Amino acid sequence: MKLDxxxxxxxxxxxxxxxxxxxxxxxxSLVVGCVLGxxxxxxxxxxxxxxxxxxxxxxxxLVRGTPLLVQLFLWFFGLPHVGLILPAYVCGILxxxxxxxxxxxxxxxxxxxxxxRGQMEAARSLGLPxxxxxxxxxxxxxxxxxxxxLGNEFIALIKNSALVSLLTIADLMxxxxxxxxxxxxxxxxxxxxxxxxxxxxxxxxxxxxRIEKVLRSEGRV
Amino acid sequence: xxxxxxxxxxxxxxxxxHLVLKDIDFTVTPSQVVVIIGPxxxxxxxxxxxxxxxxxxxxxxxxxxxxxxxxDGRMMPETMLDQLRAEVGMVFQSFNLFPHLTVLDxxxxxxxxxxxxxxxxxxxxxxxxxxxxxLADKVRAYPGTLSGGQKQRxxxxxxxAMEPKVMLFDEPTSSLDPELVxxxxxxMRDLAAEGMTMLIVTHEMGFAREVADVVVVMDQGSIVEAGxxxxxxxxxxxxxxxxxxxxxxxRQIADAG
Numbered sequence: 001m002k003l004d005x006x007x008x009x010x011x012x013x014x015x016x017x018x019x020x021x022x023x024x025x026x027x028x029s030l031v032v033g034c035v036l037g038x039x040x041x042x043x044x045x046x047x048x049x050x051x052x053x054x055x056x057x058x059x060x061x062l063v064r065g066t067p068l069l070v071q072l073f074l075w076f077f078g079l080p081h082v083g084l085i086l087p088a089y090v091c092g093i094l095x096x097x098x099x100x101x102x103x104x105x106x107x108x109x110x111x112x113x114x115x116x117r118g119q120m121e122a123a124r125s126l127g128l129p130x131x132x133x134x135x136x137x138x139x140x141x142x143x144x145x146x147x148x149x150l151g152n153e154f155i156a157l158i159k160n161s162a163l164v165s166l167l168t169i170a171d172l173m174x175x176x177x178x179x180x181x182x183x184x185x186x187x188x189x190x191x192x193x194x195x196x197x198x199x200x201x202x203x204x205x206x207x208x209x210r211i212e213k214v215l216r217s218e219g220r221v
Numbered sequence: 222x223x224x225x226x227x228x229x230x231x232x233x234x235x236x237x238x239h240l241v242l243k244d245i246d247f248t249v250t251p252s253q254v255v256v257i258i259g260p261x262x263x264x265x266x267x268x269x270x271x272x273x274x275x276x277x278x279x280x281x282x283x284x285x286x287x288x289x290x291x292x293d294g295r296m297m298p299e300t301m302l303d304q305l306r307a308e309v310g311m312v313f314q315s316f317n318l319f320p321h322l323t324v325l326d327x328x329x330x331x332x333x334x335x336x337x338x339x340x341x342x343x344x345x346x347x348x349x350x351x352x353x354x355x356l357a358d359k360v361r362a363y364p365g366t367l368s369g370g371q372k373q374r375x376x377x378x379x380x381x382a383m384e385p386k387v388m389l390f391d392e393p394t395s396s397l398d399p400e401l402v403x404x405x406x407x408x409m410r411d412l413a414a415e416g417m418t419m420l421i422v423t424h425e426m427g428f429a430r431e432v433a434d435v436v437v438v439m440d441q442g443s444i445v446e447a448g449x450x451x452x453x454x455x456x457x458x459x460x461x462x463x464x465x466x467x468x469x470x471x472r473q474i475a476d477a478g
Contacts, residue, residue, distance in 0.1 A: 127335050
């Protein structure tokens with residue numbers, strides 16, 4: 001058997017388009033996930049505030065305990081039954097963002113709690129209120145520690161984004177399926193697509209490693 | 222006798238079922254240097270941390286610089302404690318410098334954020350303080366590159382930048398290599414000479430004898446005795462003070478031998 005990439009090669013414009021859509025969807029859901037993850041992570045730091053802590057824990061449990069595909073289908077196919085019809089793009093971005101937000105919140109909480117207690121005590125002793133101490137002293141240090149696990153999360157997000165092809169979004173995966181329906185070259189097409197995903201995840205890894213290195217330079221922790 | 226700057230009465234605090242502070246009564250007048258000594262686990266650090274609200278007290282009343290910290294066992298709200306903490310400097314055993322900020326930014330952070338001091342003025346003040354602790358050449362350094370003694374001197378400068386009325390020192394030299402202890406004690410000696418009100422938890426008996434106006438011996442959550450250093454060190458009235466000083470002396474002789 002011989003591999004024949006000519007069909008895939010000829011469809012490069014749709015692969016480029018698909019890749020751009022995948023990047024767009026991933027980037028947008030990354031923003032949603034990071035904002036949500038930061039808020040929920042901070043919310044779960046103080047169990048004394050029962051309502052906020054409880055809400056954040058319910059969110060975390062529901063989102064981490066159910067399959068991403070089921071969540072995406074609930075957004076796209078489920079919500080219209082209660083009269084809420086969101087565009088496929090919005091469903092994809094919200095679905096992915098809310099899903100990864102749960103994991104990011106645990107990364108945020110873990111990194112903050114890994115900062116020595118003395119840092120908060122020193123900041124508070126100077127008179128800084130809790131929020132200011134968190135923003136100026138704790139979070140900048142915690143952020144550096146978040147980068148490696150966040151990198152894993154970003155990569156998972158890029159790969160998970162292939163699921164939105166099932167919501168009629170013309171992402172990389174979806175474009176691949178269209179090429180196959182014309183050329184019948186499944187092996188070659190999926191190989192090409194896998195390569196593009198690999199490229200996206202590798203670049204992400206490199207960029208994050210670079211950022212971490214800069215932040216850790218000059219004796220900073 | 223001038224108005225007390227620290228007033229503590231009936232202070233109680235426990236960790237779980239273990240009572241660490243048992244009805245402490247104590248006052249400090251401005252410019253007094255109080256050194257608190259005693260065996261580990263005696264409640265010295267907890268007592269100090271109750272004075273700026275880092276620990277939640279369960280009973281009694283604490284008033285520092287005119288601000289109530291605890292009133293009849295009720296902790297004041299955080300917003301009030303923040304105001305008090307801005308007037309009370311604290312120096313920790315483990316320095317707790319902010320590792321992501323330069324020495325300069327460590328010192329200017331609070332004055333800029335809380336006092337609204339212009340950046341330029343805050344930096345000039347920081348430079349003056351660094352000169353005072355002998356580290357003017359380290360302005361741009363990150364804490365990770367400093368020795369323990371240098372870190373602690375920066376930590377003192379950071380606390381002084383808020384122009385505190387009282388300074389609390391929680392075993393400031395206990396995690397330092399022996400040869401670095403002197404430089405930190407010298408800075409503290411200078412501060413005492415300038416009339417700063419200081420409460421110091423330490424195991425440096427020579428320093429206590431030389432600088433303290435009052436030496437307080439704490440053990441098992443109570444003040445065993447308090448008095449001028451000459452009385453405490455040469456003629457302790459309480460058996461527990463004597464046994465503590467003897468153990469300490471034995472250890473120092475053992476170390477020297």
